[in-house]
Amino acid sequence: MSAPRRLVVLDVDSTLTRDEGIDLLAGLVSPDIATEVAAITAAAMRGELDFEESLRKRVAALRGVSLDAVAAATSQVTLTDGAHELVATLHAQGHLVGAVSGGFHQMIDPLAEELGLDFHRANTLEVDGGLLTGSLVGDIVDAQAKASILVDWATSHSIDMANTVAVGDGGNDVEMLRQAAVGIAFMAKPVAKAAADVSIDVPDLREVLAVLERGL
Numbered sequence: 309m310s311a312p313r314r315l316v317v318l319d320v321d322s323t324l325t326r327d328e329g330i331d332l333l334a335g336l337v338s339p340d341i342a343t344e345v346a347a348i349t350a351a352a353m354r355g356e357l358d359f360e361e362s363l364r365k366r367v368a369a370l371r372g373v374s375l376d377a378v379a380a381a382t383s384q385v386t387l388t389d390g391a392h393e394l395v396a397t398l399h400a401q402g403h404l405v406g407a408v409s410g411g412f413h414q415m416i417d418p419l420a421e422e423l424g425l426d427f428h429r430a431n432t433l434e435v436d437g438g439l440l441t442g443s444l445v446g447d448i449v450d451a452q453a454k455a456s457i458l459v460d461w462a463t464s465h466s467i468d469m470a471n472t473v474a475v476g477d478g479g480n481d482v483e484m485l486r487q488a489a490v491g492i493a494f495m496a497k498p499v500a501k502a503a504a505d506v507s508i509d510v511p512d513l514r515e516v517l518a519v520l521e522r523g524l
Contacts, residue, residue: 324419337369378415387422427461
């Protein structure tokens with residue numbers, strides 16, 4: 309009898325990638341803005357700030373950044389060791405892999421295509437005349453949205469919630485980690501570790517495969 313089909317959903321910033329995309333974008337504005345945004349990002353990921361409020365404040369600092377600059381920042385993003393192997397192995401085993409992010413489609417779409425993800429969801433930066441306006445378009449992907457998206461993907465592909473896995477590192481991942489049958493905290497903040505079933509403290513996504521092979 310074959311193993312049941314799984315859905316594995318990963319956070320992006322500091323999980324699927326080693327970078328925080330918004331911090332890279334802020335570095336295009338000025339060193340002072342980069343420092344300010346990085347501090348807000350860190351506090352939000354520790355669960356100390358309301359995510360939506362902190363996100364809108366950080367995005368406002370990006371007003372005037374060009375789409376060409378966003379593309380340049382995206383090219384600097386580093387995939388976490390083992391990312392390709394994780395996705396390829398899960399696909400070879402017949403599983404589905406998605407990514408859900410509080411980051412931005414403009415940065416994540418190319419990564420999703422490179423990895424061959426089955427689905428991905430993120431926030432969308434508003435653009436006017438090729439420049440960021442400092443605002444967002446549509447609903448915010450926050451902690452609760454991540455959990456809901458995981459359930460939606462599982463339901464739409466007839467995957468039992470008992471066969472769902474979530475991987476994340478910060479406060480914005482807590483609800484998703486709790487919602488999944490297996491929540492994996494990856495190089496995570498204490499708030500995410502507390503919500504997870506297991507923690508990985510080695511910066512290599514192949515360790516996720518090892519966890520799943522152990523049947524946790």
